[in-house]
Amino acid sequence: MSGSYDDSVGVEVSSDSFWEVGNYKRTVKRIDDGHRLCNDLMNCIHERARIEKVYAQQLTEWAKRWKQLVEKGPQYGTVERAWCAFMSEAEKVSELHLEVKGSLMNEDFEKIKNWQKEAFHKQMMGGFKETKEAEDGFRKAQKPWAKKLKEVEAAKKAYHAACKEEKLAISRETNSKADPALNPEQLKKLQDKVERSKQDVLKTKEKYEKSLKELDNATPQYMENMEQVFEQCQQFEEKRLRFFREVLLEVQKHLDLSNVASYKNIYRELEQNIKTADAVEDLRWFRANQGPGMSMNWPQFEEWSADLNRTLSRREKKKASDGVTLTGINQTGDQVSQPNKHSSVSSYEKNQSYPTDWSDEESNNPFSSTDANGDTNPFDEDSSPAMEVRVRALYDYEGQEQDELSFKAGDELTKMENEDEQGWCKGRLDNGQVGLYPANYVEPIQ
Numbered sequence: 001m002s003g004s005y006d007d008s009v010g011v012e013v014s015s016d017s018f019w020e021v022g023n024y025k026r027t028v029k030r031i032d033d034g035h036r037l038c039n040d041l042m043n044c045i046h047e048r049a050r051i052e053k054v055y056a057q058q059l060t061e062w063a064k065r066w067k068q069l070v071e072k073g074p075q076y077g078t079v080e081r082a083w084c085a086f087m088s089e090a091e092k093v094s095e096l097h098l099e100v101k102g103s104l105m106n107e108d109f110e111k112i113k114n115w116q117k118e119a120f121h122k123q124m125m126g127g128f129k130e131t132k133e134a135e136d137g138f139r140k141a142q143k144p145w146a147k148k149l150k151e152v153e154a155a156k157k158a159y160h161a162a163c164k165e166e167k168l169a170i171s172r173e174t175n176s177k178a179d180p181a182l183n184p185e186q187l188k189k190l191q192d193k194v195e196r197s198k199q200d201v202l203k204t205k206e207k208y209e210k211s212l213k214e215l216d217n218a219t220p221q222y223m224e225n226m227e228q229v230f231e232q233c234q235q236f237e238e239k240r241l242r243f244f245r246e247v248l249l250e251v252q253k254h255l256d257l258s259n260v261a262s263y264k265n266i267y268r269e270l271e272q273n274i275k276t277a278d279a280v281e282d283l284r285w286f287r288a289n290q291g292p293g294m295s296m297n298w299p300q301f302e303e304w305s306a307d308l309n310r311t312l313s314r315r316e317k318k319k320a321s322d323g324v325t326l327t328g329i330n331q332t333g334d335q336v337s338q339p340n341k342h343s344s345v346s347s348y349e350k351n352q353s354y355p356t357d358w359s360d361e362e363s364n365n366p367f368s369s370t371d372a373n374g375d376t377n378p379f380d381e382d383s384s385p386a387m388e389v390r391v392r393a394l395y396d397y398e399g400q401e402q403d404e405l406s407f408k409a410g411d412e413l414t415k416m417e418n419e420d421e422q423g424w425c426k427g428r429l430d431n432g433q434v435g436l437y438p439a440n441y442v443e444p445i446q
Contacts, residue, residue: 021146024138024226027233031131034240038116041244045109045251052101059094063087072423072440077282085273092266096257103254108247115243119236134233141225148215155211159204166197389415391427391442405435412445413437 017023067087075083121129173190257263287293392412399406405427407413417426419439427442428434 018230019223019226021142021149024142024230025135027230028131028134028138030237031128031134031233034237035116035120035128037240037244038112038120041247042109042112042116045104045112048255049101049104049109052097052104056094056097056101059090059097063090063094069440074440077285078277079279079282082274082277085270088273089266089270093263096260096263096266100254100257104251108251108254111250112247119240130236134229137229137232138226141222141229145215145218145222148211148218152208152211152215155204155208159201159208162197162200162204166194166201169194169197390445391415392445393442395441397437397441399435399437403435405429405433405437407437413442415442 018027064087067084070080070083070087119130123129123132169190173187173194176187176190253259390412391414393407393409396408397406405413407429411429413430414428415425416428416434419425423439424436425439425442426434427437
């Protein structure tokens with residue numbers, strides 16, 4: 001590697017050593033590199049903060065979607081609550097990762113930015129003050145020695161040229177002795193040329209040795225001055241290296257959630273929620289609410305009534321679920337209370353009437369049509385007619401009535417109407433069959 005020096009043009013750099021003329025520029029360049037490395041570290045932290053933010057958003061979206069699917073799905077009881085605990089975990093972890101993002105940007109990023117501003121001072125003409133000071137220091141320390149080195153190189157060149165000329169003169173003299181055509185006068189000139197060449201060799205050699213000695217005498221002072229400037233650059237670089245180490249440790253603390261007490265509590269709570277799942281309790285609830293434990297309105301003799309002779313439409317059946325009890329049908333017996341699922345999975349539950357005192361407000365359902373402030377729940381499906389949408393079945397479903405569709409998981413069909421109050425949608429299979437199906441058994445095709 002060769003370096004250039006204004007006062008030593010033509011000086012040949014023989015090695016990659018720091019002591020060669022101009023090779024101090026690598027040390028000077030390190031100062032500029034320090035400023036660029038600050039930018040690189042800030043960009044690195046900024047990208048990681050963006051990743052933390054995106055991950056937090058994805059966790060929130062995932063928890064929101066699956067909480068809705070599980071609550072509307074067929075799972076029930078304590079296992080349902082254990083399953084939903086994963087969504088609660090995701091929401092809490094999402095908040096922690098947003099805190100990580102904030103720490104990276106508001107603390108670490110800003111700390112590097114401020115340090116860089118204090119450590120590097122830009123000049124009006126471009127570059128940094130610290131770089132120019134180092135460049136000027138090295139240049140001043142090297143200038144006297146480089147000047148003497150240039151003299152040594154010139155003296156060496158003159159000496160080598162004289163030696164070459166001497167050898168050429170001796171060769172000509174030797175050849176002329178064997179040439180009978182040369183007269184004595186010409187031979188005398190060649191001999192004088194040889195003598196002058198020898199004198200030039202002696203003079204240039206003496207000058208070369210003298211300049212080299214002067215260079216050797218100047219070398220210790222040169223090394224001392226260069227060391228002094230180099231040490232100043234080392235101290236500046238040491239500050240940057242120590243600062244980087246300090247910042248990286250702070251970044252590590254912000255990223256390491258394993259030492260955050262609230263993070264540990266999230267998974268301790270998740271484990272407890274999962275362990276509270278009780279298969280026996282869930283089976284007991286299902287028996288009482290969906291199995292043999294349910295009350296039954298056994299057939300009894302009833303007098304003729306015009307209302308009983310009327311055929312109810314499906315729309316009237318829907319209204320019955322809003323609290324209208326059909327004539328002659330009464331709910332009897334004590335039942336184990338359990339919050340209703342958002343949708344049912346059988347035609348019986350679809351057409352089953354509920355007591356008139358049942359309402360969304362009493363179910364304490366966070367996804368009911370209105371919240372405590374009277375705002376509309378964003379998760380409720382619009383019951384008004386909708387554009388036809390292609391959907392894909394998530395589970396197998398066997399129609400329980402003639403007006404219901406049957407399909408397998410993975411089958412595609414067309415949704416013709418949005419979900420009604422009972423969680424049923426109207427759709428059409430690819431073979432043209434039109435009917436009803438549980439809304440939570442399908443998902444839109446993206």
